[in-house]
Amino acid sequence: MEKTIYIVLTDTGTLLSKAIGMYTRKDLNHASIAFDEELTEIYSFGRKQQYNPFIGGFVRENVAEGIFQDADCAVYRCEVSDEAYSRIREKILQFELNQSIYKYNFIGLFGVALNKEIRRERAFFCSQFVATVMQESEMHRLLTTPCLTMPHHLTCIPHLELVYEGALQTYLEQVREPQAERPIRMGLIKSLAFRLLA
Numbered sequence: 001m002e003k004t005i006y007i008v009l010t011d012t013g014t015l016l017s018k019a020i021g022m023y024t025r026k027d028l029n030h031a032s033i034a035f036d037e038e039l040t041e042i043y044s045f046g047r048k049q050q051y052n053p054f055i056g057g058f059v060r061e062n063v064a065e066g067i068f069q070d071a072d073c074a075v076y077r078c079e080v081s082d083e084a085y086s087r088i089r090e091k092i093l094q095f096e097l098n099q100s101i102y103k104y105n106f107i108g109l110f111g112v113a114l115n116k117e118i119r120r121e122r123a124f125f126c127s128q129f130v131a132t133v134m135q136e137s138e139m140h141r142l143l144t145t146p147c148l149t150m151p152h153h154l155t156c157i158p159h160l161e162l163v164y165e166g167a168l169q170t171y172l173e174q175v176r177e178p179q180a181e182r183p184i185r186m187g188l189i190k191s192l193a194f195r196l197l198a
Contacts, residue, residue, distance in 0.1 A: 003085040006034040007076045007130060007160065008042065009151050010168060012067045016053055023113055024150050028074055031127040031151040032061060033134075035089070038176045039063050039075075043092055045104055045129045056104025058095045058129075064172055073168040076160045084137035091136050095129075108147055117147050127151045 009028035011017060020029040034042035042061045047053050050066045061068070080088065095102065105125045111118030112125075124132065131146035131154065140157050142149060154160075164171045 001082050002079040003082060004037075005078050005080060005085065005088065006037065006039065006042075007078060007134075007154055007157070008032045008034055008039065008063075008073055009076075009154065010063075010068065010071045010073045012071050014047075014053060014067055020109070020150075024152060026150075026152045027072065029151050031130045031154055032063075033088075033092070033130050039172065040176075043095070043129075044126045045102070045124045046126060047104075056106075058099040058102045058124075060096070063168060068168055071168040072166065073164070073171060074155075074162060075164040075171060076155065076157075077163045078140060078157065078160050080137045080140060084139065087136035088133055091133050105147075112148055112150060115148065117145060119147055127154060130154055 008031070010030045010032070011021075011027050012030050017029045021027065030044070030046065032042050032044035042063060044059060044061055046056055046059050046061065047067070048055050048057055048059060063071075101122050103120075103123045105118075105120055105123035105128060108118050108120060108123065108125050108128060127149045128146045131142055131144070131149040134140050134142070134154075134157060135146070140159060142153060142157060144153050155162075164174075
């Protein structure tokens with residue numbers, strides 16, 4: 001029995017993303033891992049506050065708003081064994097339970113640029129985090145070490161399948177159920193009826 005996880009690369013258009021892109025010469029410079037096609041349960045290392053790029057760490061992302069509003073993306077599907085899936089979920093749960101101690105690894109980005117491993121305890125950048133988590137599945141490990149992994153390296157994970165490429169919000173519209181119209185509150189109906197009949 002296999003289960004599916006998703007690896008998502010995005011171009012958020014932020015200054016950091018553009019700076020990384022100048023080095024990687026790639027458009028999609030943010031990486032996340034998700035457990036559902038709709039990307040409602042999706043994790044990464046990034047900014048903790050929407051308008052403050054300097055406070056970063058482990059985050060559960062909301063890709064329907066904020067810096068993702070105008071993002072382009074590539075969504076990849078990956079089939080993993082039940083055992084690997086459980087280990088990956090457990091690894092992310094540990095990040096989630098201890099998220100206050102984790103920081104964004106800005107220094108590690110310079111190590112990538114210099115092709116020099118800079119290991120920092122409890123500090124990750126987005127693609128380092130995804131590569132670290134994917135090490136829990138022996139069938140889906142990269143040849144590069146996590147601290148030298150750039151977002152585009154993740155596309156070389158064995159058995160990865162591209163399922164979508166384009167505007168992120170268009171993808172979400174395709175896979176998510178349309179929001180049901182909110183029911184009109186009875187109090188509002190009574191108020192209108194009272195005014196019409198008064």
